[in-house]
Amino acid sequence: MEAVNDLDELEKRSIYLIREAVAEFKKPAVMWSTGKDSSVCLWLCKKAFFGKIPFPVLHIDTGCKFPQIYEYRDRIAKEWGLDLIVAKNEEALKNGMGPDKGRDVCCTALKTDMLKKVIEENGFDAIFVSIRRDEHGIRAKERYFSPRDREFHWQHKNQPAEAWDLFEHVFKEASHVRVHPILHWTELDCWRYVKREKMPWNPLYSAAFVKQQFGWEHKRFRSLGCQPCTVPIDSDASTIDEIIEELKTTKVSERSGRAQDKEREYAMQKLRSLGYM
Numbered sequence: 001m002e003a004v005n006d007l008d009e010l011e012k013r014s015i016y017l018i019r020e021a022v023a024e025f026k027k028p029a030v031m032w033s034t035g036k037d038s039s040v041c042l043w044l045c046k047k048a049f050f051g052k053i054p055f056p057v058l059h060i061d062t063g064c065k066f067p068q069i070y071e072y073r074d075r076i077a078k079e080w081g082l083d084l085i086v087a088k089n090e091e092a093l094k095n096g097m098g099p100d101k102g103r104d105v106c107c108t109a110l111k112t113d114m115l116k117k118v119i120e121e122n123g124f125d126a127i128f129v130s131i132r133r134d135e136h137g138i139r140a141k142e143r144y145f146s147p148r149d150r151e152f153h154w155q156h157k158n159q160p161a162e163a164w165d166l167f168e169h170v171f172k173e174a175s176h177v178r179v180h181p182i183l184h185w186t187e188l189d190c191w192r193y194v195k196r197e198k199m200p201w202n203p204l205y206s207a208a209f210v211k212q213q214f215g216w217e218h219k220r221f222r223s224l225g226c227q228p229c230t231v232p233i234d235s236d237a238s239t240i241d242e243i244i245e246e247l248k249t250t251k252v253s254e255r256s257g258r259a260q261d262k263e264r265e266y267a268m269q270k271l272r273s274l275g276y277m
Contacts, residue, residue, distance in 0.1 A: 022055070034059075042082075044181055056084070088114065097110060099229055220233065
């Protein structure tokens with residue numbers, strides 16, 4: 001019998017969480033940005049239900065993404081037969097909303113407000129989100145099942161207790177619950193899993209692709225966000241093996257290229273408390 005490795009254990013726990021949530025909630029959906037984490041979460045949802053995701057896949061389109069993100073999103077959605085919902089705050093964009101208005105204001109209008117609207121319009125009571133505890137200090141405070149109140153706020157000081165595999169599912173005052181299937185994973189875990197599963201991955205993570213597309217030498221993206229607020233890191237890693245080897249030794253934080261994470265930590269906590277992912 002083949003020995004169970006650490007990726008098997010990570011996968012097993014994540015699939016258990018996904019199935020537990022689907023059994024308990026009436027109308028779930030899964031968030032997908034096309035980045036490595038949300039793509040791993042999507043893949044786990046596929047495996048949990050034998051190749052077909054039985055609930056909608058939600059993409060919040062700020063209108064500021066890299067063209068390559070849209071290309072990748074549409075290709076994978078077609079190949080995997082996803083029930084894809086693209087939510088975009090057309091009114092805010094028409095009125096000139098963008099990063100120049102301030103990052104907090106922009107993220108609230110184009111991400112948080114749009115997410116609130118699509119949840120309310122569709123009646124989703126659970127949203128799978130692919131955050132990880134190691135990604136940011138604020139996210140380390142999260143639980144696997146994390147309620148949002150009627151105003152969609154996250155009460156980080158009042159989180160449910162989670163012991164062993166016992167999770168609270170009933171939150172009477174919640175508008176919905178965020179479910180975090182890969183909360184216990186690391187960045188390196190995700191890339192090792194992508195390699196093992198032979199998953200497709202967004203080419204913006206590859207230095208060779210970035211050079212081809214933008215003409216930039218020794219650069220690649222390590223975390224994907226809106227184009228005006230995301231910069232590449234110094235890197236020559238182009239293949240998945242090279243990315244994995246780089247991550248084993250790098251001292252650079254994963255989200256160093258994301259503008260929101262250059263702000264003070266309490267600013268991210270404020271955004272998350274208002275409904276930001």
